[in-house]
Amino acid sequence: MARTSHITEDRELVTDVPRPVYDFIVCGGGTSGSVVARRLADVPEVSVLLLEAGGSDRVESVTDATRWMSNIGSERDWGFSAQPSRSLRGRAPALPMGKVLGGGSSVNASVWARGHRVDFDSWAEETGDPGWSYASVRDVYRRVEGWTGPADPRRGTGGPLRIALPEDPVPVAAALARAASATGIPAVGDLNADPMESGCGCGFPNLAVGPGHARVSIAATYLHPAMGRPNLDIVLRAEVTRLRLSGSRVTGVEFVSRGRAHTVSAAEEVIVSLGAINTPKLLMLSGLGDQAELAALGIPGVVDLPGVGKNFQDHILLAGCIWEYRIPEAPRNNAAEFAIFARSDPSLPGPDLMPVLDELPLASEATALRYDVPVGADSAWTLAPGLARPASRGSVRLAGTDPFAPPLIDAGYLRAEEDMRALEHCVELCREIGNSAEVEPFVKREVMPGPLGRAELRDFIRDAAGSYFHETCTAKMGRDEMSVVDASLRVHGIEGLRVADGSVMPTITSGNTMAPCVVIGERAADLIKAGQGIG
Template sequence: MNSYTSAMHTADFSRRVEHNQRQLKARLAETYDYIVCGSGTSGSVVARRLAENLDVRVLLIEAGGTDEVPSVTDASQWFVNLGGERDWQFQAQPNPHLHDRAIPLSMGKVLGGGASINVMVWSRGHSSDWDYFAREADDPAWNYASALATFRRIEDWQGAPDPLRRGTGGPVFVQPAPDPNPVAPAMLRAAASLGLPVYDDQNGAMMEGPGGAALANLCLDDGRRRSIFRSYVYPLMAQPNLTVLTHTHVLRVLLDGKRAVGVEVLHEGKVIRLGARHEVVLSLGAINTPKVLMLSGIGDTRQLNAQGIDVVQDLPGVGQNYQDHIMVSGCIWEYQHPQPPRNNAGESTFFWKSDPSLDVPDIQTFLAQIPIATPEAQAMFQPPAAAWSLLPGLVRPKSRGAITLASANPMDAPLIDSAALSDPEDLQALVRAVEFCRELGNSSAMAPFVRREVMPGAMSRKALESFVRNTASTVWHQSCTAKMGRDAMSVVDSQLRVYGISGLRVADASIMPRVTTGNTMAPCVIIGERLGSLLTQTAEAERETASARPMGRAFAVQRERAVD
C-alpha cells in the first residue's frame, strides 16, 4: 500500500475527513483561491494538485452525492448505477442513422464522476493520439513522450515490469485483470489464431503500433473500485484548505467583463455566489461543460441570442465537434457451461483495423462475460442470461455531433445530437468489425465456451447494416465539445484557457481535439495533471496579482437569494 492510499484505510482518518468537511461546509467562504467545478476524473486531479499547497484554498463542487455505496465500491456492480441516481441520465435526440432510436448517454453524477461508475478500464490511448493533440495545440507538452512521462510518474503498476513505459508508487493503482474468467484468455488465443498479436500489457508496446489483444488494465483491487477521486482527493480531505461540496449544481460562471470571478450554484435549495480569487476550472464533462459555458454567455452568438442570453464571448466551437465511441451491443454466444463473471466482467480486449490500409487501429472490442444488447436486439433475439458478448466499438469515429441549449433554464438538460453513424464510413467499419467478431467467436479457440451463437448469426450485408443500426450504443466516452486548438472552432488554447476569457479554464474530455483510441479515464487524468502543473507553477504570481485587484462587481450584489 503506497503513501497515496494508506491513510484512506483507517477508521480514524475517515472520522477526521467527515468532521473536517462538515465544518468547512457549515461555514462556506465567500471566496476561494480556486474553484473546480466537477469531481470527475480531471477535476479530481486538478483539485488534488492545487490543494497540495496548504496556502491555497480550493473548493471542489459536485452535483451528486457520496461514493460510499456498494454499487460504486464493489467493482462487480458498476452497471447498477446506469440509469439511477448516480447517473445524469442524458439522452441523445432521435437519430435517423440509428433507426430513429434515442440512445441513453450515461455520465457520472456522484463524487468521482464517471470514474465512480465506469468499467474501471485504464486505457492510455494510442501514441498517435497524443502526438495529434500536440500538433493541434502547437505545444509539445501534449505529445506522447510527455504523456508517457506523466503516466510513469502517476501509476502504481502491478503487472510485468516495463521500465520504459510503466511506473510504480504513484496514486493510480493499475493491474492486468487478476485471476480472469477462463473465457478471457480464450479470447486472446482466438485473436492470435486470426493473426492478431497478443501482448502482456494493454498499455505497453501494443498502443504504439498497429494493434493487438491483451488482458485489460483495470483500476480495481481485491474486488473494489480504485477511483481517481479516492486516489487523488480523498487523502487530502482532512486538510483545512480543501472543501468538497456535494449536491451542488453549477448554474453559470460569474464574469466581471471578460474575467471569471466565481460561480453561481444551486445549493440546499438556494442560489448562491462563490468567488474565485484566481481561477475557475470547469471539469463538468463534455455535455455539462459546454452547457455552462453557453449559459454564461460564452458560445455561438446565434445560439445564445436565440435563448435570450447576453453574449460575452463569441466562440462558435462551444458544444460542437461532439464525439463518442459507438459500440455494437452486441454479438452474443450462449455459454456451453455457465461461467460467473469476475472482476468487472470485461477482462479482455483487442484493438483491430477495420481496413488494412489504416495506420492505426480504429476498432476496440471487449469480451463481456454477460449478455449486453439494446432493447431492440433483446426483443428480437432474446439472449439467455448465461451468455457472453463481444462488443466491437469504433474508436476513431468520423461522425460529429453537437450540444445545444434547450432553454436558458440551467436545470434543463441540453439537446444532444450525437450524430452517431452519420458518416457512412463509420457504419461500414462497424459492419466489418461485427464480421470479424463472428469469426472470432465461432473459432475453435472459443468452442469450449459456446453452446450456440445467439446474435447476429449469418446475415446479408444489408441485414447486417440494419443490425448495426439497431444495436449501436454509446461506450460512455462523450468528448471534444470544447476542443483545444488554434482554429476558429477551438474553445481553449494549449494551456486550457478559454479563448477571450481570463481566469477560466476547462479540464475534462471536452478539450480533446478528437476522442482517444480507447477508454477515456486515463487520458482525462493526463488532462488534469497537465492543468494541475500549469496552475501550480503560476499560483504564487496569480495570488500576488489578485491581492492587488479589488473584488469584481459580480459580488456587489446580494450573495444569496431564494430560488424562483
C-alpha cells in the same frame, strides 16, 4: 460567511459554503476535477473549493468494482439521452455519465487505457504544444501509475493509482485471446505497451482495481487523503448554474445546493470540469458560445465561441455479438476482462476498432426484440464490437435558459459512412473469433447476429449501436476558429477561466477515456501552478 459545522468526518461539506472567496474554484468532482483540486490543494498557501453535483462515493455500488453496472440509471448517473437519430433508425440511445464524487471513475468499468501514440501526437500538432505529445504524456502516466503487471520501462510503478491485470479472469477470455491471435492480432501481456505505440493487440485490460475488487477511483486516490486539509473544501449536491463575469474576466460561480442558491468568488481562477455535456452547457448559459444561437434563446453574449458544444465524439459500442454459454459462468472482476485493438484498414496510423468482452448477454432495446436472448448474467457472453476512432461528429445545444434542463444532444452516431464500414468489419471480426475452434468449448449457440447479408448487417448495426460511455471533445483545445481553449486550457477571450476534462480533447483517444482525463487533470494543475508561480 461562517464556517459550517455540518460536515462529515471526511470533511465532505454537506451544507453551506464556509468562505465567500477562494483562490481557486473547481466545478465538477469527476476524474479530471478531482485531480486538479487535489494538486492545487497540495500548495498550502492557496484555498480550493470543489463543487460536485452528485453525492458521496462511499457506497458499495461504487467501492465494489464488480457492481459498476448497477450505477447506470441510478442517482449516480446524470441520465442523459441522445436525440432520436435517423442514422439509428429513430433510436435515442442512453448516454450515461457519472453524477457522484469521482464522476466516471466512480461508476465505470475501471479500465485503464492510456490512448494511442497517434492520438496525443495529433493533439500536440493541433495545439502547437509538444507538452501534449505522446512522449510528454507518457511521462505523466509514469508519474501517476502504480503498475503491478509485467515490467516495462514505459510503465510507472511508484504512483498513487494502483493499476493491475484482472485476477483469475473467466476462462473464455483466454480462449478469445488465442482465437484473436489466430486472425493476426497478437496476444500481449500489457495492452498499454506495444498496442498503444504500434497498431494492434489483444489481451486482458489494465484495471484500476485493488485487492478484493476494491475500486481505485480518482476520488478515493486523490481526494480522500486530502480531506481534512484546511485549504480544501468539497461541497456535494452542488450544481453550478452560471459563471459570474466582470467584463471579460470570470470572478466566481453561482450554484444551488440542497435547494439554496449560493455565490462564491474566485480570487485567481475558475476551472470547469463538468464533462463533455455539462461543460458546454455551463459555458453557453454564461454567454460563452455561438452568439447567434445564444441570442435566439435570449442569453446575453459575452464571447463568440462557435465551437462550444460542437465536435461531440464518443466511441460506439454495439450490443452486441452474443453467444450462449455451454456451461453457465458468472462474471468476474469488472465483467469485461478481454479487449482488442485492431485496424479495419492496414493503412490506418492506429487502431480504429476496440471490441470488448462483456461477461453477460448485452443487447439493445431493438436487438432484444429480434433475437432469443438468454436471461441471466451467467447465461451468455458478448464480444461487443466497438469503434475507437469515429469520424462522425455530434453536438450539445441548450434546450432553453433553465440551468436544470438537460441539453439537446445530437450524438451523431454512424453519420459518417466510414464508421459504418469499420463496424461492418468489426462485427465480422467478432463473429470469426467467437465462432472459432478455440472458443467452441464455451459456446452452446450463437445468439446474434448470425450470418447476415450486407443490408441486414447494416440494419443490425443501426439497431445495436450505442454509447461506450466516453462522451468527449465539445470544448476542444486548439488554434482554429472552432477551438474553445488554448494549449494551456484557458478559454479563448476570457481571463480567469480554464476547462479541464474530456471536453478539451480535439479528437477522442483510442480506448477508455478515464486515463487520458487523469492526464488532462495533471497537466491542468501543472499549467495553473506555472502560470500562477505557485507550488
